[in-house]
Each structure stands twice: as structure tokens, then as C-alpha cells.
Amino acid sequence: xxxxxxxxSLFKKERKKDDPLEALKEGDIVELDGESWEVVGTAxxxxxSTKEKEWELRSPTKRGFLSxxxxxxxxxxxxxxxxxxxxxxxxYRRHKKPPEEIVYEGKRYRLSFAGRALYKKGDESYPVTVxxxxxxxxxxxxxxxxxxxxxxxxxxxxxxxxxxxxxFHT
Numbered sequence: 710x711x712x713x714x715x716x717x718s719l720f721k722k723e724r725k726k727d728d729p730l731e732a733l734k735e736g737d738i739v740e741l742d743g744e745s746w747e748v749v750g751t752a753x754x755x756x757x758s759t760k761e762k763e764w765e766l767r768s769p770t771k772r773g774f775l776s777x778x779x780x781x782x783x784x785x786x787x788x789x790x791x792x793x794x795x796x797x798x799x800x801y802r803r804h805k806k807p808p809e810e811i812v813y814e815g816k817r818y819r820l821s822f823a824g825r826a827l828y829k830k831g832d833e834s835y836p837v838t839v840x841x842x843x844x845x846x847x848x849x850x851x852x853x854x855x856x857x858x859x860x861x862x863x864x865x866x867x868x869x870x871x872x873x874x875x876x877f878h879t
Contacts, residue, residue: 730777732876733764739775739876741784741868744768752830754839761826774863775873782873785851785865788813797840797852798860807840811850813864818842818850 733739737748746766754761761778772787790797794812801807807823822841827834838854853861 754826782868785863788862788864790860790862801854818844
């Protein structure tokens with residue numbers, strides 16, 4: 710092996726080892742926002758030019774996700790899409806594009822991204838339409854449209870690595 714390639718490969722391995730998310734696997738417990746979450750799966754959103762990896766989390770009462778895209782870490786919890794105005798699925802069926810603004814729990818969020826990805830989990834993959842909305846406080850609402858029949862929504866924010874309080878590996 711070329712000496713330069715060997716050195717690069719060592720640094721890549723070292724970076725991966727230092728990245729707390731890359732080490733996560735099913736069954737691990739993560740402490741976030743004062744709550745314990747179990748890692749129950751992983752998936753990838755393939756955007757064509759980039760990929761976003763996510764870890765599905767479950768607490769005793771909630772479903773959440775840690776995701777990593779372009780070096781940034783995000784944490785989302787599932788919310789009821791019917792509480793978003795306008796209703797995402799109805800809007801999608803009528804217009805096939807996102808609204809410029811939504812309201813959730815009295816707060817306004819502006820569209821910051823809209824696109825399509827291939828969601829890959831295990832051996833399965835599905836096309837998904839994703840709309841991302843942000844408010845002035847940095848909160849994010851992600852809406853995912855699966856075909857013409859299902860909408861899911863998640864509220865989240867960008868995390869700093871130190872906010873992932875601890876990881877217990879199984």
C-alpha cells in the first residue's frame with residue numbers, strides 16, 4: 710500500500726472512532742434532553758449528490774431520530790402532521806409542492822428546503838418527498854410525504870456533540 714494512502718486510512722479510522730454517532734448500533738442507549746432513548750434501527754436518505762444517515766430512537770413514550778448530514782447532527786421527535794397548518798398531505802395532493810410557510814403550535818416556520826430522496830433501510834428502499842421548515846429560533850419541522858397517501862412530521866433542532874450526554878453500548 711502506498712504510504713500516503715496508509716496514513717489517510719489511519720486518520721479516517723481514527724475520525725470514525727471519535728464520532729459518537731458512527732459507533733451507535735441497535736440496542737445502544739443514548740441520553741438526550743434528559744431522556745433515555747434506545748437505538749432501534751438505522752437508515753439512509755440518498756439525495757443523489759449527498760447521503761444523510763439516521764438512527765431511529767425510541768423512548769418509553771416517543772419516537773425520535775438522530776441524523777447526520779454534512780457533518781451536522783440533528784435530533785427530531787415525531788409530531789402529529791394533522792396539527793400543522795396547512796395540512797401537509799392535503800396541500801401536497803392539491804399542489805404537489807410545499808407551502809412557503811406553515812404554522813405549528815402557534816409558531817410560524819418558513820420553507821428552507823424541498824426535495825426528493827431515496828430512503829434506504831436494510832434491503833428496502835422507498836422514494837420520499839421531504840420539506841424542511843425553520844423558524845427564527847432555529848427549530849425545524851420536517852415533513853415527509855410517502856406516495857400520495859401518508860405524511861409524517863418531525864420537530865427538531867441541530868445538536869452540538871456535547872448534548873449527546875452519554876452512550877451506553879450493548
